[in-house]
Amino acid sequence: MKLTVNIPGKAYDITIEKGALSHIADYINLKGKCAVITDSNVDEFHADTVVKSLASKYDVYKFVFPAGEESKTIYTLNEIYGFLADNSFNRGDFIVALGGGVVGDTAGLAAATYMRGIKYVQIPTTLLAQVDSSVGGKVAVDIPQGKNMVGNFYQPNAVIIDPTVLKTLSPDFFADGMAEVIKYGCIEDKNLFDKLFSYSKEEFDANIENIIYTCVDIKRRYVEEDELDTGARMKLNFGHTIGHAIEKYYNYSTLSHGRAVAIGMNYVTLISEKLGLTPSGSAKKIVECLKKYDLPHDIATDVLKKSVEFIGADKKNIGKQLNVIMLEEIGKSFIHKTDTQIFGGLF
Numbered sequence: 001m002k003l004t005v006n007i008p009g010k011a012y013d014i015t016i017e018k019g020a021l022s023h024i025a026d027y028i029n030l031k032g033k034c035a036v037i038t039d040s041n042v043d044e045f046h047a048d049t050v051v052k053s054l055a056s057k058y059d060v061y062k063f064v065f066p067a068g069e070e071s072k073t074i075y076t077l078n079e080i081y082g083f084l085a086d087n088s089f090n091r092g093d094f095i096v097a098l099g100g101g102v103v104g105d106t107a108g109l110a111a112a113t114y115m116r117g118i119k120y121v122q123i124p125t126t127l128l129a130q131v132d133s134s135v136g137g138k139v140a141v142d143i144p145q146g147k148n149m150v151g152n153f154y155q156p157n158a159v160i161i162d163p164t165v166l167k168t169l170s171p172d173f174f175a176d177g178m179a180e181v182i183k184y185g186c187i188e189d190k191n192l193f194d195k196l197f198s199y200s201k202e203e204f205d206a207n208i209e210n211i212i213y214t215c216v217d218i219k220r221r222y223v224e225e226d227e228l229d230t231g232a233r234m235k236l237n238f239g240h241t242i243g244h245a246i247e248k249y250y251n252y253s254t255l256s257h258g259r260a261v262a263i264g265m266n267y268v269t270l271i272s273e274k275l276g277l278t279p280s281g282s283a284k285k286i287v288e289c290l291k292k293y294d295l296p297h298d299i300a301t302d303v304l305k306k307s308v309e310f311i312g313a314d315k316k317n318i319g320k321q322l323n324v325i326m327l328e329e330i331g332k333s334f335i336h337k338t339d340t341q342i343f344g345g346l347f
């Protein structure tokens, strides 16, 4: 299955195919030599397959950094720059980002900045990276003051998605990606939501390519319409305002992004139901779907209270209009312009 992201002057193909990893070189039409950048876990499971295929066509160099969000820093970035320079990479060469969102974001920022930008290919290996972070060109690293604070928009030259790599992913990380998959159903595609709701485990596995395709296609449309995230692309933030607040409350440990977003989708829908903006019963349906994929939907009231207080206390939000994404119904979303008082509706 193939999709093209049509951003003027920066169009690229996204291929979704079981088994693509073993002949990855067939999907890459770049010149020069290539640097495969990956993390320690992905290196163990999948790097050999990728390097072997690429070596049939390119001079291949490999850089591995320790797995985990803690590696998504300017220090790793600096090591990547050194690695590229030591191996005489120049603007005619390219990077292959092989891994989850951490690798994609870090290697993508390296590609965006090394020698003022070199080409790069995304090979996402987590469900989250396959349906979300590998598409759209947001690249960044974290600094102590905040996540994704240093970055850019820099579109890849190709994205190649092999769903079979998900077999080695831990169930926890798989569930995390499922929160984003369910999000796509909620904001844009009732048919996807209904399928996720009713699929048996076997049906889900048999349809994984289609599910990923549907999610990526939605992201593609948003990115084409709003590359720099100032309008429609914001709808991808459904569940994220409250989700981010909870993640922050826990200092980005204890509760993963996907789980925080799952909880956020439930609470924001409860608020919009109270306001009469979403048909009642929608949150209940979302919760049932979240439970089916081992995702949480609620959190202790005191934690929720403190978390949403953060949104209000955040200097960036004071007196500012907040764009909160809500559902007209499951499968249709809108941007609700409001302020932080809205979260009072939860208590």
Ligand SMILES: NC(=O)c1ccc[n+]([C@@H]2O[C@H](COP(=O)([O-])OP(=O)(O)OC[C@H]3O[C@@H](n4cnc5c(N)ncnc54)[C@H](O)[C@@H]3O)[C@@H](O)[C@H]2O)c1
Residues within 6 Å of the ligand: 039, 040, 041, 042, 045, 067, 068, 069, 072, 099, 100, 101, 102, 103, 105, 125, 126, 127, 128, 129, 132, 133, 134, 135, 136, 137, 138, 139, 147, 148, 165, 166, 167, 168, 169, 170, 173, 176
């Ligand atoms: N750029 C964007 O638009 C965007 C969007 C959403 C999230 N993100 C970023 O993505 C990051 C989270 O991404 P993530 O959830 O993929 O985390 P991750 O990259 O840390 O991957 C999760 C874990 O799974 C391991 N792993 C990856 N693929 C595997 C595989 N196939 N088999 C076994 N283990 C595997 C990794 O080593 C890691 O331990 C965050 O930093 C977030 O900010 C970016």
Ligand SMILES: [Zn+2]
Residues within 6 Å of the ligand: 180, 240, 257, 261
């Ligand atoms: Zn997210």
